[in-house]
Amino acid sequence: MLSFKRIAGSSSSSQAVPFSVSxxxxxxxxxxxxxxxxxxxxxxxxxxxxxxxxxxxxxxxxxxxxxxxxxxDTSPCGLFLIERGSPYAGYQTVALDSNLSKPPFKNLTFANDPSEIELIQSCNGLLLFRSLRPGRSGRIYYVYNPTTEQQNTIPRPRRAVGAALAFDPSKSPHYKVICVRECHQWLQHQYEIWMYSSNSGPWRVSGDPFNTKGSDEQFNGGVFCNGVIYWLDVSGTTGVSLCFDIDGEKLHQMPPPPAPRRKGRKR
Amino acid sequence: MSSSTDSPTLTTETTQLSPQPDTETAKPTKKITLKSSDNQIFEVEESVAMEFATVKSFFEDSPSTDTVPLPNVTAKPLSQVIEFCKEQIKFKANPDEAQKKKYNAEFVTEKSDKDLVDMIPVANYLEIKDLLDVLNQAVADRIENKSVEYVRSFFGIDNDFTAEEEAALRREHAWAYEGVDED
Structure with missing residues (x-):
């Protein structure tokens, strides 16, 4: 077969076999x-x-x-909204694009987990779930691709208080799961960051143990953006929000957002 | 072109630097002869021929030639490609994005499926990027919501899956097969 890329017209090629394009x-x-x-x-x-x-x-x-x-093209064509309160969370879809006809799923159950699961993060087309109730050796975490319906059970992280998903398909086809574990050192309650890569496998610790004024809850509901995971202070009391740079494996403290002004009171 | 520029008392045109495609009463511009694989001869303005990167580099290599053989290209898609490029030259002289978009949309709308797919390798071979983009988008738009069977016949592809293999693939992404347009 002739290659389309070949440049025409070295003089001999004028006698080439006629090539019907079809x-x-x-x-x-x-x-x-x-x-x-x-x-x-x-x-x-x-x-x-x-x-x-x-x-x-x-x-x-x-x-x-x-x-x-x-x-x-990475423009989203729809949003999933979670319906709370049903035994298995149902999902409503909101079309952002007129071409969206039917969503890939309405509810999710993973056959190998008899307990309920909850969605904790959505990240560039992948979803991170965990079992709702911790088993004897902690919760199970799943990464799920709703488009291809592929699912991966992450090796169980022990003593995990929260996990977050880092996936940027424009940079790499592989994702990482970042897990915050509690640990005790010198009788102090501390945290450690562990990383799991879909490419290179098992959990490994990243950096030194750290303290934070926030609660365990802080480490659920992380947000991944531009290579950094952000854990906002959900309680709103301590004002300590953290962020973790995935490539550099560096943990930083973020300045608190400006407090909302209350009307009628002077500070 | 508007009808006023076709008036017989056309003399100002010759003062323009770039040759206009349909100013035959004005100073003659250089013509280039293209020969298709089925031995049809096309005489086109040099400016149009230079839109074809392949032809352009052919001339750079052998400037004395006056006929460019295009052994990979048959007459019908070639004539359509020339028609497209003639219009693009006008838009180059008088940029009007809205008009250009409109023309490009009409150009593909009126073509048959076969015409479109026959032009793609020609546009690729002659390296006319704008046309290639327009054609590929047009083909993608035509097949996007169609059935698998429609796409097979569109491209003349034989189904080489067994019935079981195909059923398994369809089960895997059942949702993707819903909302298909009629063939």
């Missing part, structure tokens, strides 16, 4: 197809077209293709 030619030309058409399709269409042929399946499933697709 739909079939495009379908057989891997580069053209992936780079040019598939990259412009929404994720839902890509999932659907995995069963066009084995060739398309391999193109769409290729991690290199996923990375290129991510850099093309």
């Amino acid at each position: 739909a079939e030619t495009i379908a057989n030309n891997e580069d053209l197809l992936t780079e040019l058409i598939l990259l412009r399709l929404p994720i839902k269409s890509l999932l659907k077209f995995k069963c066009v042929s084995k060739h398309w399946l391999s193109l769409i499933s290729n991690p290199h293709f996923s990375r290129r697709r991510i850099s093309c």
